[in-house]
Amino acid sequence: MRIKIINPNTTQAMTDGIYRAALSAASPDTEIVAVSPRCGPVSIESWHDEVFAAAGVVEEVHRGEELEGGFDAYITACYGDPGLNPAREVTDKPVVGIAEASMHLATFVGYKFSVVTILPRWKMVMEEVIGRYGLKERCASVRCTPMEVLEFERDPEKGARELYDMSLRAIREDEAEAICLGCAGMVDFAADLQEKLGVPVFDGVTAAVVVAEALVRLNKKTSKNLYYNYPNIKEYTNCPEIISPK
Amino acid sequence: MRIKIINPNTTQAMTDGIYRAALSAASPDTEIVAVSPRCGPVSIESWHDEVFAAAGVVEEVHRGEELEGGFDAYITACYGDPGLNPAREVTDKPVVGIAEASMHLATFVGYKFSVVTILPRWKMVMEEVIGRYGLKERCASVRCTPMEVLEFERDPEKGARELYDMSLRAIREDEAEAICLGCAGMVDFAADLQEKLGVPVFDGVTAAVVVAEALVRLNKKTSKNLYYNYPNIKEYTNCPEIISPK
Amino acid sequence: MRIKIINPNTTQAMTDGIYRAALSAASPDTEIVAVSPRCGPVSIESWHDEVFAAAGVVEEVHRGEELEGGFDAYITACYGDPGLNPAREVTDKPVVGIAEASMHLATFVGYKFSVVTILPRWKMVMEEVIGRYGLKERCASVRCTPMEVLEFERDPEKGARELYDMSLRAIREDEAEAICLGCAGMVDFAADLQEKLGVPVFDGVTAAVVVAEALVRLNKKTSKNLYYNYPNIKEYTNCPEIISPK
Amino acid sequence: MRIKIINPNTTQAMTDGIYRAALSAASPDTEIVAVSPRCGPVSIESWHDEVFAAAGVVEEVHRGEELEGGFDAYITACYGDPGLNPAREVTDKPVVGIAEASMHLATFVGYKFSVVTILPRWKMVMEEVIGRYGLKERCASVRCTPMEVLEFERDPEKGARELYDMSLRAIREDEAEAICLGCAGMVDFAADLQEKLGVPVFDGVTAAVVVAEALVRLNKKTSKNLYYNYPNIKEYTNCPEIISPK
Amino acid sequence: MRIKIINPNTTQAMTDGIYRAALSAASPDTEIVAVSPRCGPVSIESWHDEVFAAAGVVEEVHRGEELEGGFDAYITACYGDPGLNPAREVTDKPVVGIAEASMHLATFVGYKFSVVTILPRWKMVMEEVIGRYGLKERCASVRCTPMEVLEFERDPEKGARELYDMSLRAIREDEAEAICLGCAGMVDFAADLQEKLGVPVFDGVTAAVVVAEALVRLNKKTSKNLYYNYPNIKEYTNCPEIISPK
Amino acid sequence: MRIKIINPNTTQAMTDGIYRAALSAASPDTEIVAVSPRCGPVSIESWHDEVFAAAGVVEEVHRGEELEGGFDAYITACYGDPGLNPAREVTDKPVVGIAEASMHLATFVGYKFSVVTILPRWKMVMEEVIGRYGLKERCASVRCTPMEVLEFERDPEKGARELYDMSLRAIREDEAEAICLGCAGMVDFAADLQEKLGVPVFDGVTAAVVVAEALVRLNKKTSKNLYYNYPNIKEYTNCPEIISPK
Known part of the structure; x- marks a missing residue:
């Protein structure tokens, strides 16, 4: 294949x-x-x-x-x-x-998922795709970090910290049961976050x-x-x- | 596994x-x-x-x-x-x-899918699960045949005919682009239907x-x-x- | 009858x-x-x-x-x-x-009602029935107490206090105008709560x-x-x- | 009282x-x-x-x-x-x-109800109240007769016939399981219609x-x-x- | 004309x-x-x-x-x-x-608008018209001031202050990108607010x-x-x- | 300007x-x-x-x-x-x-509007923009003609006939009270259609x-x-x- x-x-x-x-x-x-x-x-x-x-x-x-x-x-x-x-x-x-795939899969292991992603303006793009895929009721929240796409590569430690903090808030405040990482550049953070957070963390790729x-x-x-x-x-x-x- | x-x-x-x-x-x-x-x-x-x-x-x-x-x-x-x-x-x-899996997957290859299933009273069960999975906007229709579950095994020729007819109506009248077969007992009909209808046909199992x-x-x-x-x-x-x- | x-x-x-x-x-x-x-x-x-x-x-x-x-x-x-x-x-x-009866009736005396209920995980069950009855727009919130079903019988004083506190938050923060008590075991608290809160309080039974x-x-x-x-x-x-x- | x-x-x-x-x-x-x-x-x-x-x-x-x-x-x-x-x-x-009372009650004995009512322009008034009560998903259809309010009193035979015909279409074509009569002037037709149609028929009063x-x-x-x-x-x-x- | x-x-x-x-x-x-x-x-x-x-x-x-x-x-x-x-x-x-006109126009210059208006009880009237115009998804929030209609004329300084404060909260906390002033009596505040807030502010008239x-x-x-x-x-x-x- | x-x-x-x-x-x-x-x-x-x-x-x-x-x-x-x-x-x-402008304006003169447009596959594009503008409840239908964009210029007589026929069906069968012409190339048909149909017909430009x-x-x-x-x-x-x- x-x-x-x-x-x-x-x-x-x-x-x-x-x-x-x-x-x-x-x-x-x-x-x-x-x-x-x-x-x-x-x-x-x-x-x-x-x-x-x-x-x-x-x-x-x-x-x-x-x-x-x-x-x-x-x-x-x-x-x-x-x-x-x-x-x-x-x-x-x-x-x-990659958004579509990870969001649909997330619904199989958590009733509600949150998207943790880049800059605040990206939230509306997220809301439009979540709406198109029909997953609005299953999405607990879209949480934005203050970081640009390329910053996650330039400063992975900050990236890991921001993703962890926002995921934790999604879990504690928004009832998220699974996390979808909302950027293709976050792929290297998923495994570690899943272990630390204790909930399924989906990377889109x-x-x-x-x-x-x-x-x-x-x-x-x-x-x-x-x-x-x-x-x-x-x-x-x-x-x-x-x-x-x- | x-x-x-x-x-x-x-x-x-x-x-x-x-x-x-x-x-x-x-x-x-x-x-x-x-x-x-x-x-x-x-x-x-x-x-x-x-x-x-x-x-x-x-x-x-x-x-x-x-x-x-x-x-x-x-x-x-x-x-x-x-x-x-x-x-x-x-x-x-x-x-x-199996409903959940096939419906979610269907949205990757067709904008709208229809469920073709058993007796009319099953339609409401379908509407409830479609609602729960968030796929109402992506579902073109639920089409019922007049057949009971076990009838598909007893009379597979009739089963094939009914599924084909209803799928065709879903495609022509409801804008369905993919078909989900709404019963675990329909698994043997999927490949043949897909070939005849020319659209993706999903079996749940x-x-x-x-x-x-x-x-x-x-x-x-x-x-x-x-x-x-x-x-x-x-x-x-x-x-x-x-x-x-x- | x-x-x-x-x-x-x-x-x-x-x-x-x-x-x-x-x-x-x-x-x-x-x-x-x-x-x-x-x-x-x-x-x-x-x-x-x-x-x-x-x-x-x-x-x-x-x-x-x-x-x-x-x-x-x-x-x-x-x-x-x-x-x-x-x-x-x-x-x-x-x-x-009992949920169905009390929620429908609540809409006759308050534009929005809140459900005050047991443990946090019960919230999703509530959201599903509220959705099924079509009352999502009329429900101000679902507020959970940290109490199990049988705890309300074992410790009614704590039960009364928790129900009062959560109801008050629903009224003040969520715009609830009526309260539905979300457990059949809360029936004995309704009359007293209604008097103290000054809004209609519905028991399901x-x-x-x-x-x-x-x-x-x-x-x-x-x-x-x-x-x-x-x-x-x-x-x-x-x-x-x-x-x-x- | x-x-x-x-x-x-x-x-x-x-x-x-x-x-x-x-x-x-x-x-x-x-x-x-x-x-x-x-x-x-x-x-x-x-x-x-x-x-x-x-x-x-x-x-x-x-x-x-x-x-x-x-x-x-x-x-x-x-x-x-x-x-x-x-x-x-x-x-x-x-x-x-009376609309509110009959529609809410109808949902207790049928998954979907239809409203059978007066002139076509009344349909939008019905859609607005149905929306306000949250019952859109439970309403199978609003079916209008070509009759004015006072005509039902002037020509009850025609009224009975029109209500029966439209109710039957709602039952057969729209999956209605209960009928709500959409005018206070239809109160005298309810019992007879219920008997003939074999489904619950609600009068608002x-x-x-x-x-x-x-x-x-x-x-x-x-x-x-x-x-x-x-x-x-x-x-x-x-x-x-x-x-x-x- | x-x-x-x-x-x-x-x-x-x-x-x-x-x-x-x-x-x-x-x-x-x-x-x-x-x-x-x-x-x-x-x-x-x-x-x-x-x-x-x-x-x-x-x-x-x-x-x-x-x-x-x-x-x-x-x-x-x-x-x-x-x-x-x-x-x-x-x-x-x-x-x-005037609500209809300003809300529809607001969607052309901001993805989400907030309504800033009078007393809290007016919020439900706002929610009903927003729903009727189909703009629920485009409305970031309805923010109420504690002021009556005629108070805005009696005490315009207080009015200006309240409208500014609530608009700012809508912008900062609710993601509002445009403001609709929810009372015909607020017409004189719009130009000044628009300048101070730096986002489009619509008066209904x-x-x-x-x-x-x-x-x-x-x-x-x-x-x-x-x-x-x-x-x-x-x-x-x-x-x-x-x-x-x- | x-x-x-x-x-x-x-x-x-x-x-x-x-x-x-x-x-x-x-x-x-x-x-x-x-x-x-x-x-x-x-x-x-x-x-x-x-x-x-x-x-x-x-x-x-x-x-x-x-x-x-x-x-x-x-x-x-x-x-x-x-x-x-x-x-x-x-x-x-x-x-x-142009879609946005005409659809929003149409809601001021008709409770429900229909879009009459080009080829059937264009319907989904229409449904997405109608959804984005929040006008789903106000849209009676999207009616497609079998004509390509440039065909309306090549054969305006056929274009006029198709638009008239589809608009009439929208008015009679879908309860449309206003028509939005769903292509910038239909601008020359609007005035004539409005006169013949007796309802407001909006051109987007x-x-x-x-x-x-x-x-x-x-x-x-x-x-x-x-x-x-x-x-x-x-x-x-x-x-x-x-x-x-x-």
Whole structure:
């Protein structure tokens, strides 16, 4: 099985971390390819960052389908799940978002989960995806740290401390029974936090890998019946050839 | 990995079918044990059937934990997911319902799914679980056939025809992009239906197996933080010793 | 008029208290019968307790219908309303839950009510029944005390103090205008609390009695049109004869 | 016990019918007083009719409290429940709306109820009250007949036929298990319809009487804690003295 | 263009302030007429005040249509939008509520808005209109001051201070990005507050004027297709001739 | 006042039509500038088209702010409102979507509106924006024609016929009281349809122009308090200089 993971930002160090995390969760016979789009923001912390990153994600799915021999599944690895719907139109292979995967899985081991994530403005992106996945009633809270995406790499000790503190508040004050870490760059903190907090702590990347593998093993493909059908054929003026619907 | 699947009804032929389906989806190194409770209804088609079946499910989880050396995960294999919440209180291993697993997975490959199921009165049980899982907006419809649970085994040709007809109506009239088969006894119809309908068709048993395996591989256990904590120790008057919270 | 009240737990002292409370609210010509199931938990504080208690409730309705000459109405007297839906399938007489009765009535005298109840883990059971009855927007809050069910009988002074404190917080901080006491064992505290707090305080048992009487006087029976129809006839393996649907 | 029923329209024949219906449901020791406001529409079929009728209802509650020696409860007897909230501010006695009473009671004997009512434009008034009472998920449908309020009195045979036809469609097509008759002028059709349809059929007036009696017997009064507190004292320019908050 | 603004209370000083505010927002060629009903409360702070004020609003729309040569639009200028639905039945010209106008506009410049308003009991009126307009998810909070309507005119310094303090709390604690001032009498505070708070602050009167002008310029009239159709012709017993539907 | 309207697709003929429509609705002293992005799809009919169009919209707002001397407001003129949230982060001037503007305005003249739009797959995009604006309860239906965006220009007679037929079905079968035309390319059909159907018919472009003017006249700017704050400064790898947050 071959899975292509697209880190929607262009920071190679994060792509590398995502690759390692994915490998650690994948079955031995699964091949992981992890890439960043050729253009886009170095991190994703606003709707502005998201819209350009989403375009990059979609282009990478096109590239996977048309130039790289196809994959069995695709993963978009930013916790706002940018480009998820358009990416599903491009391919009939499963496309899995890391927020989506971790939040759905969290509901199997805790009645309520909290998302612990980056800057306060990210909360609204979270509320929109939680709403789209139908998990509003199961989400105890979205707790923001005062940290930017790349700060978690630059200062992992501070990152660990902030994530622990906010998770603890979610558990004690919001009735959270499980924690979802709301950024692909938090993958290295999950195991340690789970041990310290004593509740399940989900990282999105590993969650998306096991969900993607599950869908492939069940032989499920993205439905082309209606909303995820291939985009209508048309010209994309002044755009890279690869993204024009053909 | 060892998974105990509990068919909440007492019809051994269904338990056998569930066992075969589970095996077909499980990883090679996963051991599947499939049982029926020692007492309860031969099929589950009402709240009345459910309440007694749920008690049986919980007793079997107790048995798994206390008498059978423990399992890595448990699955409750009736599409109303009877006993799911109390079973999660009994163990810290993941407990997965087949409705829950298939519905969540369906949202990854279709924006809207429909449940195609047994008798009309089952629709309300479906609406309650769909509401609990937060998937109301993602569910296109619940379509009932006029068939009882055991009829699908007695007359599989009729069963296949009814499931196909209702699925087609869900796809054409309700905008369903994926189908969830709403009974553990429909497991043998899924592959064929998927091919004929051209959209993903989910059977609950196989979906639950891959979700349970995914949770175990991610090292996630049922949170004991609050709502799924072990039941308070107390006496159960005139009840089998095994079920009294200790 | 004859009403059978089923205390879903097996603590006779609670059944006695429920009987006295019911009598106090009933019309002079109403005969009250109060029982506990022959088996089940001594108190109900988790989903685990609920599922076994629910089975006991349903068995007692069967017994009422088939062995005891029938009743004009049934009441299930635990504040999680266990067994309510299956009990309604068994009989065409009204079946009333104490949570359901008190919450609906509370909305007639206060725009928002709060439930003041037992241990924190009971909150989720409350949220599920409140959701089922459609009263989420009318519920100001669910406030838990740190007390177990049977503690209210063992230490009524502490019970009165905790209920008063939590009710006051609901009134002052949550905008509650009426209080629902969330346990059948709190029946003796209601009148005193109402006087001290100056807002309506509902006990479930007396609320259920007047609602049951109201339904009987209006000549309303449980609809057998669809979801509450009698359970389909089938075998219940190794179960007491009384519960098999005939 | 003394209950004042206010028919919000000024058609005396309807007030008389409401009085007879109320008497038939009331306990022997309950005194019923039924009135129409001194001014207002002869029937209520729009928001326009409602707003003037509501003013009349509130004035009649003032009159009851200040000039007529007080009552134990008040009932507003138009199925849009006009004036219910302001009436509750005027008195600390329970005030019960007929829509509110019948809809809440219907949920005890059927999972879903339908309202069968007058002209199509009334549907939106129904949707607003159903929303306010939290019963949207429990309401199967609102079915309108093509008949005006007073037509049911002028041509009862046509009225009976239309109500039967629409109720049957609600039962067969919308999964209704109980019927609520959505106009105080339909009170005489309920018993016959219930017999013919074989499901519980609720008339609002009798439902409100038993609910009002239940609240009085439980010694519950309208909460003055916040939203139903007495209106602030102020001048009402050019208004009848009786309605100025004092 | 001629717009008639109806201040639903009878305090002429407020009507004058509303007139001035409306003029300041209106296009140069728009004629503003501002009136109070001939009878009704001097301020609106409860459902009781609202029901009588609403009748006055509707009467003034009748007067506008039948005696004053018609207007291009009507505005109801109390923040509970009393009489809005019945007023729309009376005319085919747009009728705009000040709460409605300001809340809808606020969503264009802030993801979440808060309403800062009068006494705590007004909060429920706010929640009902917010629900009716569909803006619950976009409303960060309703914050009440301890001040009555007319107090804002009597003590504007205190008014300014309270509005500033509560707005600041909404911004800092509730994530409000825009403020809606929840009373027509707060119109003079808006500009100053907007400057001090650094977020958009909406006054209802000016918002309603620009929305009314926009609808007129787009040649939109109140739909007579169903729910806002003219009221059915009927007698209004003992009522002013002007309000009887003809 | 200067308003920049961005047609998110690259079909100049549509941009020209949008310009003419905007001019017809704008005040005499408003200057309208209408553009298409320099790259992107020739029409927008899927999430795929939307994601690339959204990037183009945001780039044009940057261009307006940084290279074109600023505008008083921006309008995004595709009925999925692509790029609305990120565009609001880029500027403190109001940014108005055409779907958003027309839907909100429609609620002032009809209790329920329907959207009549292009191909069936566009329905889900509509449901997402309707949900985001909070207007789900006010939306009677989304009715799709079998026509592509550009077909309305190629065959306007067919376009007019399809829009009329679908609007009529919305009015008769779905209780729609107002119609919103769900594509910027339908602007020329609105006046004629409104006349023929006898209910208000909203075109998005003209609605957005009057809303944008209203916000500017009220001196409202996009809140920079939280979710619409300027994007964090960062590098956008291999992206046009204009879009990097500075």
